[in-house]
Amino acid sequence: MRGCNLRISASSALLALVLASAFGPSFLAVVAAASVDAHACSSLAVKTDRGDYKIGEAVDITVTFVSLLPGCVEPMIAHDYVVEIDVLNVSNQTVFSSSNVTARALMISEVWTPATAGEYTIIASAYFRLLGDESMAEMLESSATIRVHDIAQQVPEFGLVTISVLGIGVATLSLLVRARRKGFTRSQVGTRFEALTANPCIQTLCDMIAVKMPE
Secondary structure, eight states, rough: TOOOHHHHHOOHHHHHHHHHHHHHHHHHHHHTTTOGGGGOOOEEEEESSSSSEETOOOOEEEEEEEEOOOOOOOOSEEEEEEEEEEETTSSSSSSEEEEESSSSSSEEEEEEEOSSOEEEEEEEEEEEEETOOOOOOEEEEEEEEEEEEEHHHHHHHHHHHHHHHHHHHHHHHHHHHHHHHHHHHHHHHHHHHHHTTTOOOHHHHHHHHHHHHHO
């Protein structure tokens, strides 16, 4: 049902569907323009367990839908609600979808595993559906955005930082061992350590660590 931009309350959705079946689909737009905000009587929310993932890592999606909030009246006609979940990539293509039916309230848990890196939008949509002719009108929509990273691109950077840290550690340890063997004073060790840090190779390793460390 993606692509439908009509969002109306359950009572307005019912009226729209009745008028549409009797007088034609054009009545949907008329009723939608004069309808009450669906948020006044219904609620819909979608969330994920976090915002960043790696390729192949499971994304836990939770959708909570309540058709009738306190103080509202349920339409006295046979109906139910359809709650759909769509995951869209940056090209607006659907890479995952599911559909669930409920009479009133519903909590949905889905697991989706991304195969490619990028940004994805998870959209939950709730529809009012008349039983019998299966006509539907969208009531609410909720969305969340996640980012999926390519672990293969992160490994080389981690490797460079690791090599750089190990290189500096080995050079420092070597200096301390040499100083102990030769009986250097603290002042002599300090002088040689300054000379070590001024070495172009050590400076290059430090620069590599500084570039790869997050801000």
